Amino acid sequence: MEEEQDAHHRRQICNNCDRPNAICLCHVLPSDLIPTNTEIIILHHPHESRHKLNTTPLLTKSLRNVTRIPARRLLRRHISTVGETSSPLPPTIYLFPSSPSSPAITISEFKSLNLLNHREISNPPPLRLIVFDATWKHAKEMVKASEEVLREAGAVRVCLDTEIDASVSGGTIYDSELVLRKEPFGGCVTTAEAVARCLGAIEPDGEEIERKLISVLKEMVRFQSKYLKPMKPRPKLLKKRFQNQQPLEQEEEQERVSSLVLKI
DSSP, X not given: OHHHHHHHHSOOBOTTTOSBGGGOOTTTSXXXXXXXXXXXXXXXXXXXXXXXXXXXXXXXXXXSSEEEEEOSSOOGGGSTTGGGXXXXXXXXEEEOOOOSSSOOEEHHHHHHHHHHHTTTOSSOXXXXXXXXXXOHHHHHHHXXXXXXXXXXXXXXXXXXXSOOBTTSXXXXXXXXXXXXXXXXXBTOOOHHHHHHHHHHHXXXXXXXXXXXXXXXXXXXXXXXXXXXXXXXXXXXXXXHHHHHXXXXXXXXXXXXXHHHHHHO
16 A cells, blocks of 8 residues: 555656656657767766756757766777777867866867868768766866876867856856756856757757757756745854844944934
8 A cells, every 4th residue: 555655656757758747858859869970978977977957868868979978987998989990080079178287179169170170081080079977076087087098089178169267156047047056167057058069069050959959958947947946044054144143233233322322
């Protein structure tokens, strides 16, 4: 009897998009997976893969040429299949913001350089895009742990045209229809939006691909915003706020008394 009650209250999951039926995204997911010339490899941190608001599933449900690899660092076997044929090795890029020690070029700059390098080739090799999906802290660790393999693959570090500003706090779901979680810095975006922007710049039909991916992300954010609950301050924060208010109230009372004395 208890098992029947648990089954009744358990949320029903859609078999196609793997999301609860109440927030199913099948109506906005492409009916056919979107083909791309770009091979997309998403290195998915185990912790991030368990997060309910992770956006990598949106990409695997929307794009045909995408591979999700649950791992903490890139290994040679993850990208070894390409080099086993006689065809030219594809140019490889990995998406991560620029830093003083590891500068990156923007995706638009890379597009111009890549077109120049392959101008004389009738059938240029497809591009490979490597993306690290994790929290900001874990992503930095993943990139550092993968540097040797990236270097051997000749991977070029690229970033979005919009730079990250570490001096500015990131947005939240209240600030943008594309933000699901509080971002650490200004300019940070979800993995789905980052991939959409990249494909928008480098694919022949990039604008249409970007539009379709962004529409799916927007719908996910819209659904999530419907289930937001008002934040209630925690008891410790209330106590701290009360303690901070007391000195201010005492100071205001002293000023009021001093004013009365002066008037008398």
